[in-house]
Amino acid sequence: MMGKVMKNRISRNIYFIPYVLWISLFVIAPILLILYYSFFDIEGNLSLINYQKFFTPVYLKMTLSSFWYAFLITGISLLVAYPTAYLLTKTKHKQLWLLLIIVPSWINLLLKAYAFIGIFGTYGVANGFLEAVGIGKQQILFTDFSFIFVSVYIFIPFMILPIFNALDEMNPTLLDAANDLGASRWMTFRRVIFPLTLDGVKTGCQVVFIPALSLFMLTRLIAGNRVITLGTAIEQHFLVTQDWGMGSTIAVFLIIIMFLIMFVTGNRKQGV
Amino acid sequence: MGNKLSPISKAFLVLIFLILYAPIFFLVFYSFNSGGTMYDFKGFTMEWYKELFQDTRLLIIVLNTLVIALLSALIATIIGVIGAIGIRSFTSSKAKNTVLSLNNVLIVSPDVIIGASFLILFTMAGIKLGFYSVLLSHIAFSIPIVVLLVLPKLQEMSPTLIDAARDLGASRWDVLTKVILPYILPGIFAGFFMALTYSLDDFAVTFFVTGNGFSTLSVEIYSLARRGISLNINALSTLLFVVTLLLVVVYYFITQRVRQTGMGGKR
Numbered sequence: 001m002m003g004k005v006m007k008n009r010i011s012r013n014i015y016f017i018p019y020v021l022w023i024s025l026f027v028i029a030p031i032l033l034i035l036y037y038s039f040f041d042i043e044g045n046l047s048l049i050n051y052q053k054f055f056t057p058v059y060l061k062m063t064l065s066s067f068w069y070a071f072l073i074t075g076i077s078l079l080v081a082y083p084t085a086y087l088l089t090k091t092k093h094k095q096l097w098l099l100l101i102i103v104p105s106w107i108n109l110l111l112k113a114y115a116f117i118g119i120f121g122t123y124g125v126a127n128g129f130l131e132a133v134g135i136g137k138q139q140i141l142f143t144d145f146s147f148i149f150v151s152v153y154i155f156i157p158f159m160i161l162p163i164f165n166a167l168d169e170m171n172p173t174l175l176d177a178a179n180d181l182g183a184s185r186w187m188t189f190r191r192v193i194f195p196l197t198l199d200g201v202k203t204g205c206q207v208v209f210i211p212a213l214s215l216f217m218l219t220r221l222i223a224g225n226r227v228i229t230l231g232t233a234i235e236q237h238f239l240v241t242q243d244w245g246m247g248s249t250i251a252v253f254l255i256i257i258m259f260l261i262m263f264v265t266g267n268r269k270q271g272v
Numbered sequence: 273m274g275n276k277l278s279p280i281s282k283a284f285l286v287l288i289f290l291i292l293y294a295p296i297f298f299l300v301f302y303s304f305n306s307g308g309t310m311y312d313f314k315g316f317t318m319e320w321y322k323e324l325f326q327d328t329r330l331l332i333i334v335l336n337t338l339v340i341a342l343l344s345a346l347i348a349t350i351i352g353v354i355g356a357i358g359i360r361s362f363t364s365s366k367a368k369n370t371v372l373s374l375n376n377v378l379i380v381s382p383d384v385i386i387g388a389s390f391l392i393l394f395t396m397a398g399i400k401l402g403f404y405s406v407l408l409s410h411i412a413f414s415i416p417i418v419v420l421l422v423l424p425k426l427q428e429m430s431p432t433l434i435d436a437a438r439d440l441g442a443s444r445w446d447v448l449t450k451v452i453l454p455y456i457l458p459g460i461f462a463g464f465f466m467a468l469t470y471s472l473d474d475f476a477v478t479f480f481v482t483g484n485g486f487s488t489l490s491v492e493i494y495s496l497a498r499r500g501i502s503l504n505i506n507a508l509s510t511l512l513f514v515v516t517l518l519l520v521v522v523y524y525f526i527t528q529r530v531r532q533t534g535m536g537g538k539r
Binding site for chain 1: 277281284285288289291292293294295296298299302309310311312350351352354355357358371374375377378380381382383384385386387388389390391392393396408412415469472473475476479480489490493494497498501505509512513516517519520524
């Protein structure tokens with residue numbers, strides 16, 4: 001009897017091996033390697049110089065500006081996504097409309113960025129419009145505006161989805177109750193709808209803010225290297241200057257920030 | 273909540289949809305421009321598509337991308353299903369939560385971190401950057417989403433189904449292949465499709481771990497786009513858009529059909 005239980009346990013563990021191997025090799029090891037590399041300078045000597053460098057004004061300013069852009073992108077996404085999600089829940093066939101919101105997010109990111117190079121270019125549609133209205137040609141590509149606009153464009157479906165789900169799960173009788181008790185529409189929103197959908201908002205902010213900190217492709221294609229995010233800095237150190245130590249140090253801080261954000265926006269009911 | 277949408281609300285929604293789809297249709301529209309630029313539409317042409325199909329280098333890259341996507345999705349699905357079954361068999365909820373948190377690390381990690389850390393990993397392990405490093409990375413970042421999509425299906429399966437099968441004399445293997453797998457099949461399909469789209473969509477991770485000589489579509493589009501506008505990319509994106517739409521439709525119908533034929537659940 002005991003033998004059979006033991007054998008069961010072993011055979012159970014054997015088939016679990018590929019998954020455990022994946023966790024140790026591709027989840028735990030990479031994080032440890034990043035941490036390990038952050039203690040080496042560019043010549044490969046053990047040192048804390050990277051951490052010292054990180055706390056110089058150059059890197060602190062970069063971190064701060066990266067935060068500022070991520071904050072703007074998340075904020076604007078939320079401002080656009082919330083009403084959109086709210087109105088979507090009120091349409092007939094709301095699942096179909098939601099699917100239509102999600103479809104663009106399945107189009108390759110690079111292609112969307114590429115489209116905006118055309119739209120915002122010197123002779124692009126946007127400038128054509130500005131000229132027609134009488135404002136005249138402007139430099140749109142390679143500005144903060146284009147960077148934030150395109151980022152919001154890319155992230156908006158990811159913000160809409162969790163908010164939509166939260167709104168959709170909400171019990172409609174609560175709204176009737178608030179209404180019967182004489183609450184104004186604003187009051188109902190502030191006291192009933194918003195608190196009940198806060199989890200969705202938190203998830204949305206999390207799935208937008210963390211990637212927004214680490215964007216690097218858009219900063220090159222759309223912002224023309226004017227914006228340097230933490231992601232751009234990591235990419236630069238790893239692939240251009242080959243200073244893996246400094247790149248890893250920035251990555252360590254990005255990981256810490258990521259855990260902090262997950263902690264703040266935590267207590268979600270479900271994953272993703 | 274039966275009240276109708278006001279005209280302003282409708283206009284707002286229309287505007288959002290317009291903005292979401294405008295860039296895509298913009299690309300499609302100019303892929304037929306004989307003028308060769310993304311402004312000033314001169315006339316209709318299929319030239320860019322012809323050029324696309326004569327560009328063997330690009331076709332090889334498309335093929336690479338598809339092979340990587342299919343292989344990585346397949347392997348990730350297998351490992352993910354194993355993982356989900358394993359996680360479900362845990363009795364202590366603490367162990368379960370720990371493994372689930374570890375599982376989700378790669379989902380919330382920014383692409384840059386995944387790319388950079390995998391680059392270190394492959395370099396230290398002595399794996400040459402190229403096809404295999406890209407394949408391994410894609411498998412690695414697709415596994416957690418498969419687990420997350422399969423696990424709920426496993427959890428909604430009533431344990432009495434397994435007990436019944438065991439009582440009726442089914443072996444462990446029979447239970448797995450004749451009871452569990454058919455039941456969680458919708459979750460497996462969903463996981464496979466998600467893994468497929470993750471792989472097809474990925475740019476940042478691939479960008480880090482692909483060496484010289486091997487390229488996927490995203491990386492190729494990036495290097496083309498950095499050089500400026502070429503309508504080949506537009507033609508390519510039109511084709512990709514059509515393929516994506518087809519995938520969405522297939523995915524939608526699979527999940528719809530599955531929802532209708534669900535059976536034996538706890539709910």
